[in-house]
Structures are given as structure tokens and as C-alpha cells.
Amino acid sequence: MKPQYLSLKAAMPAFSRLAKQLAAAAGVALLIPSVGLAAEDVDSFPRQPIKLVVPFSAGGGIDMMARIAAEKMSEALGQNVVVQNQGGGGGVVASRSVVQAAPDGYTLIFHSVSSAVVNATVRKDLGYDPVKDFVPVSLVSQFPLVMIVNPDVPAKTVPEFIELLKKNPDTYSYGSSGIGSGIHLAGELFRKLAGVDIQHIPYKGTSSALTDVLAGRVAMLIDGVPPQVANIKSGQVRALAVTTTTRSEVLPDVPTMIESGLEGYDIPFWVAIYAPAGTPKPIVDKLSKAVNFAMHDPKSIERLKAVGAVGVGSTPEELDVFWKKQLQMYSDIVESSNIELSN
Structure with a gap:
């Protein structure tokens, strides 16, 4: 044997x-x-x-x-x-x-x-x-991911952003790293739960989408916290909320989506x-x-x-x-x- x-x-x-x-x-x-x-x-x-x-x-x-x-x-x-x-x-x-x-x-x-x-x-x-x-x-x-907007967007919180989008349909857009990407789906969940009309602009990568957010051509982007910490702290973009049920230790002043009124939004x-x-x-x-x-x-x-x-x-x-x-x-x-x- x-x-x-x-x-x-x-x-x-x-x-x-x-x-x-x-x-x-x-x-x-x-x-x-x-x-x-x-x-x-x-x-x-x-x-x-x-x-x-x-x-x-x-x-x-x-x-x-x-x-x-x-x-x-x-x-x-x-x-x-x-x-x-x-x-x-x-x-x-x-x-x-x-x-x-x-x-x-x-x-x-x-x-x-x-x-x-x-x-x-x-x-x-x-x-x-x-x-x-x-x-x-x-x-x-x-x-967490973090929702960021160009500083010129007249909204400092998620509720204010939602109100802005509802008052101005077909006016604002969000970028992603491509159709079907995780960032795209995170944006679609926001659109669904918030009940807003916001246009999706797909890019070939997150860096290209971020470039247009910084330039003010796109209003919003949802991206990972690690690559955006420096941009947030320097004031190049404004952070509205993180996407997990708890706040980020490196962004303790940024509320979660759930704290901002979007019950059920949890995308780590x-x-x-x-x-x-x-x-x-x-x-x-x-x-x-x-x-x-x-x-x-x-x-x-x-x-x-x-x-x-x-x-x-x-x-x-x-x-x-x-x-x-x-x-x-x-x-x-x-x-x-x-x-x-x-x-």
C-alpha cells in the first residue's frame, strides 16, 4: 500500500x-x-x-x-x-x-x-x-470610500448636495473609473438612495476623473480614502461623507453616508x-x-x-x-x- x-x-x-x-x-x-x-x-x-x-x-x-x-x-x-x-x-x-x-x-x-x-x-x-x-x-x-466635490460646488454636506441636485436636474455630474467599475456602482447607489438626477461621466481611470473634478468640469467623485486624504486636507476637494458604517480614522470629521441620512449606504x-x-x-x-x-x-x-x-x-x-x-x-x-x- x-x-x-x-x-x-x-x-x-x-x-x-x-x-x-x-x-x-x-x-x-x-x-x-x-x-x-x-x-x-x-x-x-x-x-x-x-x-x-x-x-x-x-x-x-x-x-x-x-x-x-x-x-x-x-x-x-x-x-x-x-x-x-x-x-x-x-x-x-x-x-x-x-x-x-x-x-x-x-x-x-x-x-x-x-x-x-x-x-x-x-x-x-x-x-x-x-x-x-x-x-x-x-x-x-x-x-472607506469618500464622496468628494469640487470646492466651488455650493454644498457642504450630503443633504445640501442632494437638495442642490433636486433643484437643478441634469445640471451636475459625477465621474468614475469606467462603466461597471466599483466607483460607478457606488455612485449609482447614491443616485438610487438619494433619488436624484446626476449624470454619470465614465473615464478610463480614476486619475482622469479626479483631474476634471479638480478643474470643476465634474462636480463629484467617489474614491478611496487613501488616495484622497492629501487632496482633502489641502482643500483641493471637499469631503462630504465616507461610505462605511463607521468614520475613517484619518478623516474623523467627515460623517458617514448613513449619518448623512442615506440609510443602507455601506460600501467598503x-x-x-x-x-x-x-x-x-x-x-x-x-x-x-x-x-x-x-x-x-x-x-x-x-x-x-x-x-x-x-x-x-x-x-x-x-x-x-x-x-x-x-x-x-x-x-x-x-x-x-x-x-x-x-x-
Whole structure:
């Protein structure tokens, strides 16, 4: 029996890839059981560096958070966790490559809410199943978005802005990083809950939208707190509200949307780590513990706090519940707003 067990063990990587391809062709999820995974395999994992794929370019906020997590995960696991940036398609290119990787714990993806959830609600050309082809590992961190307006807009609060929009239909606009982007959906939720008429202007990126807000060509933008803190504190833009149920520590004087009268408005920006479907549960659990170690490290906490983010950490099960609720919320926004993204 022992030689036969070792032979099967040696064949597992190739078997996993083949089985995954067959399952994808049949349109069903692959679930490779971890039964029979030798205890020494889990104990010795990882025996080589782990690749953490970031589906966006280097230098941005998501990349920064990935590197904060990777540094302390490396310490917890005793192996380097190497960040690899792979942009394109709003996260689709990287997601496809990770789906095709061996489900052995050595290739992970650093999903954002945009690449993990928003893509699943607005795109039909993904080439993978965003729910069935990934296994949740751990929520990493989250931070609020913030509604900002050009200082010349005659409104200093959300209620005043809503009143302004209602008195001047078809007059004001808001920018986003593109049709179907998370920022677009955040704007549509505001439009729906506030019952206002405000025109959506899509751009190819947030920076272009911000340029027009600063110039006064667009009235409003909803963006992440970290990249907007400096603009808010310098007075280049005015912050009206943050999008989470609690205020941001770096913007303590800015109320939440709910405090501003928009009951039910709760849109955090979050990032989380996932593995390819079929990754053995004991390895997923070990990776999850490493993420939690990273997010509770005092150095990580301070580095995230400096940019307005909060380290979270979670079990795989907690992330699974959380992101499926997020998926439902964004699906509801897309449906009520009749948003369609062409293939």
C-alpha cells in the first residue's frame, strides 16, 4: 500500500491540473478532497516561495497593501511570499492565470472588491466562474470610500448636495473609473438612495476623473480614502461623507453616508486573498493563519493606518460569507441601474 500511496502523491499536481481542465469544460466546479493529504505535507508547507498575484499595476494602493501583507506572511510561513503584478482587463487577466495554476497553495491572488465581485456582476466574458473557481483564504484589509466635490460646488454636506441636485436636474455630474467599475456602482447607489438626477461621466481611470473634478468640469467623485486624504486636507476637494458604517480614522470629521441620512449606504473597499479551487483545506487554513498574523502585526497596523486602511484578517469561512453578501449587494445595484458591460 505504501508504494501505491507515494505514486498517487507524486501524480497529484498533474492530476489536479487535468481534473480542473475537465471540470471547467463541463461547466462545473472542481473540488479536490484533502482526504489522504499526509500530515507531513501540511507541516512542511511551504517548501518553496509563494506567488501572490496582484491584478493591478505596481505602485497603487492595492499593490501597497499586498506588499504589507506579503512581508509578514513570509515571516509567518518561513518562505518568501513574492508579489507579482499582472494588470489587464480590470483584474480578469490575472484571475484567469491563477485559475489555471496548480491548486497547491503556491499561487494566490490578491483580489480587490473590483476584481473579485464587481467583475462578476457586470461582465459576461470572464472565462472563469468567479465563485466556483476560487477558494477564499482570508480578508486582508478594508477602508472607506469618500464622496468628494469640487470646492466651488455650493454644498457642504450630503443633504445640501442632494437638495442642490433636486433643484437643478441634469445640471451636475459625477465621474468614475469606467462603466461597471466599483466607483460607478457606488455612485449609482447614491443616485438610487438619494433619488436624484446626476449624470454619470465614465473615464478610463480614476486619475482622469479626479483631474476634471479638480478643474470643476465634474462636480463629484467617489474614491478611496487613501488616495484622497492629501487632496482633502489641502482643500483641493471637499469631503462630504465616507461610505462605511463607521468614520475613517484619518478623516474623523467627515460623517458617514448613513449619518448623512442615506440609510443602507455601506460600501467598503476591501482586499482579500484567494487560492485556486481544489487547494487542500489544511493548506488554505495555514495560509489564512499567516494572513491573520500579518494583519495583527503592530508594524502592519501602523502602515495601513497611515493611509486610512484597517487590517482585518479572517477565516476562510468568514470571507466566504462576506464576499457572497457583497456579490448580492452589487448584483442588486447593477440590476436596478440597468448597467451592461459589453464583452
